[in-house]
Ligand SMILES: NC(=O)C1=CN([C@@H]2O[C@H](COP(=O)(O)OP(=O)(O)OC[C@H]3O[C@@H](n4cnc5c(N)ncnc54)[C@H](O)[C@@H]3O)[C@@H](O)[C@H]2O)C=CC1
Protein backbone atom coordinates (compact mmCIF):
# COMPACT_ATOMS: atom_id res chain seq x y z
CA UNK A 1 0.00 0.00 0.00
CA UNK A 2 1.18 3.53 -0.84
CA UNK A 3 1.04 6.14 1.91
CA UNK A 4 0.13 9.61 0.67
CA UNK A 5 -0.01 13.08 2.16
CA UNK A 6 -2.23 15.58 0.35
CA UNK A 7 -1.69 19.34 0.39
CA UNK A 8 -4.98 21.25 0.21
CA UNK A 9 -8.42 19.88 0.86
CA UNK A 10 -10.81 21.96 -1.22
CA UNK A 11 -12.85 20.98 -4.28
CA UNK A 12 -10.15 18.77 -5.81
CA UNK A 13 -8.88 17.34 -2.53
CA UNK A 14 -12.29 16.21 -1.26
CA UNK A 15 -13.15 14.68 -4.67
CA UNK A 16 -9.87 12.76 -4.69
CA UNK A 17 -10.33 11.47 -1.13
CA UNK A 18 -13.85 10.24 -1.91
CA UNK A 19 -12.65 8.28 -4.95
CA UNK A 20 -9.59 6.88 -3.19
CA UNK A 21 -11.81 5.25 -0.57
CA UNK A 22 -12.46 2.55 -3.22
CA UNK A 23 -8.76 1.73 -3.73
CA UNK A 24 -7.18 -0.56 -1.10
CA UNK A 25 -3.71 0.09 -2.54
CA UNK A 26 -3.74 3.81 -1.75
CA UNK A 27 -4.09 5.48 1.63
CA UNK A 28 -4.09 9.23 2.31
CA UNK A 29 -2.84 9.36 5.91
CA UNK A 30 -2.75 13.14 6.24
CA UNK A 31 -3.89 16.35 4.61
CA UNK A 32 -2.06 19.64 4.97
CA UNK A 33 -4.49 22.54 5.39
CA UNK A 34 -3.93 26.30 5.54
CA UNK A 35 -3.37 27.49 9.11
CA UNK A 36 -6.72 28.43 10.63
CA UNK A 37 -8.77 26.18 8.32
CA UNK A 38 -8.16 22.92 10.20
CA UNK A 39 -11.67 22.70 11.74
CA UNK A 40 -13.36 23.43 8.41
CA UNK A 41 -11.24 20.74 6.74
CA UNK A 42 -12.07 18.22 9.50
CA UNK A 43 -15.78 18.89 8.83
CA UNK A 44 -15.25 18.24 5.10
CA UNK A 45 -13.59 14.92 5.93
CA UNK A 46 -16.16 13.78 8.49
CA UNK A 47 -18.13 11.57 6.07
CA UNK A 48 -15.07 9.52 5.03
CA UNK A 49 -14.70 6.01 6.48
CA UNK A 50 -11.16 6.74 7.71
CA UNK A 51 -10.62 10.52 7.74
CA UNK A 52 -6.95 11.49 7.33
CA UNK A 53 -5.14 13.44 10.02
CA UNK A 54 -5.29 17.24 9.48
CA UNK A 55 -1.95 19.06 9.72
CA UNK A 56 -0.64 22.48 8.70
CA UNK A 57 2.84 21.27 7.71
CA UNK A 58 4.61 17.99 7.09
CA UNK A 59 6.16 16.86 10.41
CA UNK A 60 9.98 16.58 10.33
CA UNK A 61 9.89 12.80 10.82
CA UNK A 62 7.14 12.12 8.23
CA UNK A 63 8.16 10.11 5.15
CA UNK A 64 5.06 9.57 2.98
CA UNK A 65 5.63 7.64 -0.26
CA UNK A 66 4.07 10.54 -2.17
CA UNK A 67 3.08 14.14 -1.51
CA UNK A 68 0.29 15.36 -3.79
CA UNK A 69 -0.41 19.07 -4.11
CA UNK A 70 -4.07 20.09 -4.68
CA UNK A 71 -3.92 23.52 -3.02
CA UNK A 72 -2.73 26.40 -5.19
CA UNK A 73 0.42 28.14 -6.41
CA UNK A 74 1.71 29.21 -2.98
CA UNK A 75 1.79 25.63 -1.74
CA UNK A 76 4.69 24.80 -4.07
CA UNK A 77 7.09 27.16 -2.30
CA UNK A 78 5.65 26.41 1.15
CA UNK A 79 5.40 22.61 1.10
CA UNK A 80 6.66 21.03 -2.13
CA UNK A 81 10.18 22.50 -2.22
CA UNK A 82 11.03 21.47 1.38
CA UNK A 83 9.55 17.98 0.84
CA UNK A 84 11.68 17.43 -2.28
CA UNK A 85 14.79 18.39 -0.30
CA UNK A 86 13.84 15.62 2.15
CA UNK A 87 13.58 13.05 -0.61
CA UNK A 88 9.78 12.89 -0.88
CA UNK A 89 8.38 12.45 -4.41
CA UNK A 90 5.81 15.13 -5.25
CA UNK A 91 2.85 15.34 -7.65
CA UNK A 92 1.73 18.84 -8.62
CA UNK A 93 -1.64 20.00 -9.92
CA UNK A 94 -0.97 23.78 -9.65
CA UNK A 95 1.39 23.64 -12.61
CA UNK A 96 0.93 27.35 -13.34
CA UNK A 97 3.15 28.07 -10.32
CA UNK A 98 6.08 27.01 -12.50
CA UNK A 99 5.58 30.19 -14.54
CA UNK A 100 7.46 32.11 -11.83
CA UNK A 101 10.91 32.79 -13.24
CA UNK A 102 13.48 30.44 -11.67
CA UNK A 103 11.02 28.10 -9.93
CA UNK A 104 11.50 25.22 -12.40
CA UNK A 105 15.25 25.32 -11.74
CA UNK A 106 14.71 25.48 -7.95
CA UNK A 107 12.37 22.47 -8.08
CA UNK A 108 14.88 20.53 -10.17
CA UNK A 109 17.72 21.39 -7.78
CA UNK A 110 15.67 20.42 -4.70
CA UNK A 111 14.65 17.10 -6.31
CA UNK A 112 18.27 16.39 -7.26
CA UNK A 113 19.46 17.05 -3.68
CA UNK A 114 16.70 14.80 -2.33
CA UNK A 115 17.31 12.20 -5.05
CA UNK A 116 13.63 12.23 -5.87
CA UNK A 117 11.18 13.32 -8.59
CA UNK A 118 8.39 15.78 -9.41
CA UNK A 119 5.40 14.81 -11.53
CA UNK A 120 3.34 17.54 -13.22
CA UNK A 121 -0.23 16.28 -13.59
CA UNK A 122 -2.31 16.92 -16.74
CA UNK A 123 -5.31 17.98 -14.61
CA UNK A 124 -8.18 19.33 -16.71
CA UNK A 125 -6.54 18.71 -20.09
CA UNK A 126 -5.63 15.63 -22.14
CA UNK A 127 -3.15 14.93 -24.91
CA UNK A 128 -0.07 15.92 -22.89
CA UNK A 129 1.54 12.57 -23.75
CA UNK A 130 1.18 13.23 -27.50
CA UNK A 131 2.28 16.87 -27.23
CA UNK A 132 5.43 16.13 -25.23
CA UNK A 133 6.28 13.26 -27.59
CA UNK A 134 5.75 15.55 -30.59
CA UNK A 135 8.13 18.08 -29.00
CA UNK A 136 11.00 15.62 -29.47
CA UNK A 137 10.58 15.91 -33.26
CA UNK A 138 10.33 19.73 -33.09
CA UNK A 139 7.20 21.89 -32.74
CA UNK A 140 6.39 24.93 -34.87
CA UNK A 141 3.38 26.30 -33.02
CA UNK A 142 1.06 25.59 -30.09
CA UNK A 143 -2.01 27.76 -29.48
CA UNK A 144 -4.44 27.30 -26.60
CA UNK A 145 -7.93 28.71 -26.05
CA UNK A 146 -9.57 28.37 -22.62
CA UNK A 147 -13.27 29.17 -22.44
CA UNK A 148 -15.22 29.15 -19.18
CA UNK A 149 -18.62 30.39 -17.97
CA UNK A 150 -18.60 34.00 -16.78
CA UNK A 151 -18.92 32.96 -13.10
CA UNK A 152 -15.62 31.05 -13.31
CA UNK A 153 -13.79 34.36 -13.87
CA UNK A 154 -15.12 36.01 -10.70
CA UNK A 155 -12.41 37.47 -8.43
CA UNK A 156 -9.86 37.49 -11.26
CA UNK A 157 -8.41 40.33 -13.40
CA UNK A 158 -11.22 39.56 -15.91
CA UNK A 159 -13.40 41.78 -13.69
CA UNK A 160 -11.34 44.75 -14.89
CA UNK A 161 -11.93 43.79 -18.56
CA UNK A 162 -15.72 43.37 -18.53
CA UNK A 163 -18.78 43.20 -16.28
CA UNK A 164 -19.12 39.46 -15.74
CA UNK A 165 -22.63 39.78 -14.27
CA UNK A 166 -24.13 41.40 -17.38
CA UNK A 167 -21.99 39.78 -20.09
CA UNK A 168 -24.20 38.88 -23.10
CA UNK A 169 -21.67 37.34 -25.51
CA UNK A 170 -18.34 35.45 -25.39
CA UNK A 171 -15.61 37.97 -24.51
CA UNK A 172 -11.85 37.61 -24.79
CA UNK A 173 -10.48 38.53 -21.36
CA UNK A 174 -6.82 37.69 -22.04
CA UNK A 175 -4.47 37.23 -24.98
CA UNK A 176 -0.76 36.70 -24.47
CA UNK A 177 1.87 34.21 -23.37
CA UNK A 178 1.23 31.18 -21.18
CA UNK A 179 3.62 32.67 -18.59
CA UNK A 180 1.54 35.83 -18.28
CA UNK A 181 -1.75 33.87 -18.29
CA UNK A 182 -0.57 31.65 -15.44
CA UNK A 183 0.66 34.64 -13.42
CA UNK A 184 -2.58 36.64 -13.85
CA UNK A 185 -4.97 33.67 -13.56
CA UNK A 186 -3.44 31.25 -11.03
CA UNK A 187 -6.73 29.38 -10.56
CA UNK A 188 -7.77 29.31 -14.23
CA UNK A 189 -4.67 28.97 -16.41
CA UNK A 190 -2.81 25.94 -15.05
CA UNK A 191 -3.73 24.10 -18.25
CA UNK A 192 -2.02 26.83 -20.30
CA UNK A 193 1.16 26.31 -18.27
CA UNK A 194 0.98 22.53 -18.56
CA UNK A 195 0.58 22.67 -22.35
CA UNK A 196 3.49 25.06 -22.64
CA UNK A 197 5.82 23.05 -20.40
CA UNK A 198 5.02 19.94 -22.46
CA UNK A 199 5.37 21.85 -25.73
CA UNK A 200 6.88 25.16 -26.81
CA UNK A 201 7.59 26.71 -23.43
CA UNK A 202 5.88 29.39 -21.34
CA UNK A 203 6.93 32.32 -23.53
CA UNK A 204 6.18 30.88 -27.00
CA UNK A 205 2.77 29.30 -26.32
CA UNK A 206 -0.02 31.66 -27.32
CA UNK A 207 -3.02 31.78 -24.98
CA UNK A 208 -6.52 33.19 -25.39
CA UNK A 209 -8.92 33.15 -22.43
CA UNK A 210 -12.65 33.71 -22.94
CA UNK A 211 -15.56 34.39 -20.58
CA UNK A 212 -18.64 32.84 -22.15
CA UNK A 213 -22.01 33.63 -20.51
CA UNK A 214 -23.79 30.95 -22.56
CA UNK A 215 -21.42 28.10 -21.61
CA UNK A 216 -21.92 25.66 -18.75
CA UNK A 217 -18.59 23.92 -19.41
CA UNK A 218 -14.88 24.64 -19.12
CA UNK A 219 -13.74 24.20 -22.71
CA UNK A 220 -10.04 23.65 -23.40
CA UNK A 221 -8.88 23.70 -27.03
CA UNK A 222 -5.41 23.55 -28.46
CA UNK A 223 -3.76 23.10 -31.83
CA UNK A 224 -0.15 22.03 -32.34
CA UNK A 225 1.94 21.76 -35.51
CA UNK A 226 5.41 20.37 -35.99
CA UNK A 227 7.61 17.72 -37.62
CA UNK A 228 5.23 15.02 -36.33
CA UNK A 229 2.23 16.49 -38.21
CA UNK A 230 -0.71 18.27 -36.59
CA UNK A 231 -2.91 17.81 -33.54
CA UNK A 232 -6.17 19.52 -32.52
CA UNK A 233 -7.86 18.85 -29.23
CA UNK A 234 -11.11 20.09 -27.75
CA UNK A 235 -12.15 19.05 -24.25
CA UNK A 236 -15.46 20.09 -22.67
CA UNK A 237 -15.01 19.73 -18.92
CA UNK A 238 -17.87 19.78 -16.43
CA UNK A 239 -17.05 22.19 -13.59
CA UNK A 240 -17.03 20.88 -10.03
CA UNK A 241 -20.00 22.05 -7.98
CA UNK A 242 -17.71 22.99 -5.10
CA UNK A 243 -15.59 25.24 -7.36
CA UNK A 244 -16.80 26.39 -10.80
CA UNK A 245 -13.25 27.36 -11.79
CA UNK A 246 -12.16 23.72 -11.61
CA UNK A 247 -13.12 20.89 -13.99
CA UNK A 248 -14.12 17.47 -12.61
CA UNK A 249 -11.48 15.85 -14.85
CA UNK A 250 -8.80 17.35 -12.58
CA UNK A 251 -9.98 15.09 -9.74
CA UNK A 252 -9.84 12.02 -11.99
CA UNK A 253 -6.41 13.06 -13.25
CA UNK A 254 -5.03 13.09 -9.69
CA UNK A 255 -6.62 9.73 -8.83
CA UNK A 256 -5.30 8.20 -12.07
CA UNK A 257 -1.77 9.45 -11.39
CA UNK A 258 -1.78 8.11 -7.82
CA UNK A 259 -3.16 4.76 -9.03
CA UNK A 260 -0.40 4.51 -11.60
CA UNK A 261 2.14 4.63 -8.77
CA UNK A 262 0.41 1.78 -6.92
CA UNK A 263 -1.00 -0.59 -9.54
CA UNK A 264 0.90 -3.28 -11.44
CA UNK A 265 -0.02 -1.80 -14.81
CA UNK A 266 -0.02 1.95 -15.37
CA UNK A 267 -2.11 3.58 -18.10
N1 LIG B 1 -3.82 21.55 -13.57
C1 LIG B 1 -5.12 21.78 -13.69
O1 LIG B 1 -5.75 21.43 -14.69
C2 LIG B 1 -5.85 22.47 -12.60
C3 LIG B 1 -5.19 22.95 -11.49
N2 LIG B 1 -5.88 23.56 -10.47
C4 LIG B 1 -5.11 24.04 -9.31
O2 LIG B 1 -5.57 23.37 -8.17
C5 LIG B 1 -5.75 24.30 -7.11
C6 LIG B 1 -6.81 23.80 -6.16
O3 LIG B 1 -8.06 23.73 -6.82
P1 LIG B 1 -9.43 23.54 -6.02
O4 LIG B 1 -9.35 22.37 -5.13
O5 LIG B 1 -10.52 23.63 -7.01
O6 LIG B 1 -9.43 24.88 -5.13
P2 LIG B 1 -10.21 25.15 -3.76
O7 LIG B 1 -10.09 26.62 -3.54
O8 LIG B 1 -11.54 24.52 -3.75
O9 LIG B 1 -9.31 24.38 -2.67
C7 LIG B 1 -7.99 24.70 -2.39
C8 LIG B 1 -7.74 24.35 -0.93
O10 LIG B 1 -6.34 24.44 -0.68
C9 LIG B 1 -6.12 25.17 0.52
N3 LIG B 1 -4.81 25.83 0.42
C10 LIG B 1 -4.49 26.92 -0.31
N4 LIG B 1 -3.18 27.22 -0.13
C11 LIG B 1 -2.69 26.29 0.71
C12 LIG B 1 -1.41 26.06 1.27
N5 LIG B 1 -0.39 26.88 0.98
N6 LIG B 1 -1.24 25.01 2.10
C13 LIG B 1 -2.28 24.20 2.39
N7 LIG B 1 -3.52 24.37 1.90
C14 LIG B 1 -3.72 25.40 1.07
C15 LIG B 1 -7.28 26.17 0.59
O11 LIG B 1 -7.51 26.59 1.93
C16 LIG B 1 -8.43 25.34 0.03
O12 LIG B 1 -9.10 24.61 1.03
C17 LIG B 1 -6.10 25.62 -7.83
O13 LIG B 1 -5.75 26.74 -7.06
C18 LIG B 1 -5.29 25.54 -9.09
O14 LIG B 1 -4.01 26.12 -8.89
C19 LIG B 1 -7.23 23.68 -10.52
C20 LIG B 1 -7.93 23.23 -11.60
C21 LIG B 1 -7.31 22.61 -12.74
Ligand SMILES: O=C([O-])CC(=O)C(=O)O
Pocket residue numbers: 124186187188189190191192218237245246247248250
Ligand atom coordinates in the same frame (compact mmCIF):
# COMPACT_ATOMS: atom_id res chain seq x y z
O1 LIG C 1 -10.17 23.09 -14.27
C1 LIG C 1 -10.03 23.63 -15.37
O2 LIG C 1 -10.90 23.58 -16.26
C2 LIG C 1 -8.75 24.32 -15.72
C3 LIG C 1 -8.25 25.27 -14.76
O3 LIG C 1 -8.91 25.71 -13.85
C4 LIG C 1 -6.87 25.71 -14.94
O4 LIG C 1 -6.31 25.56 -16.04
O5 LIG C 1 -6.32 26.25 -13.96
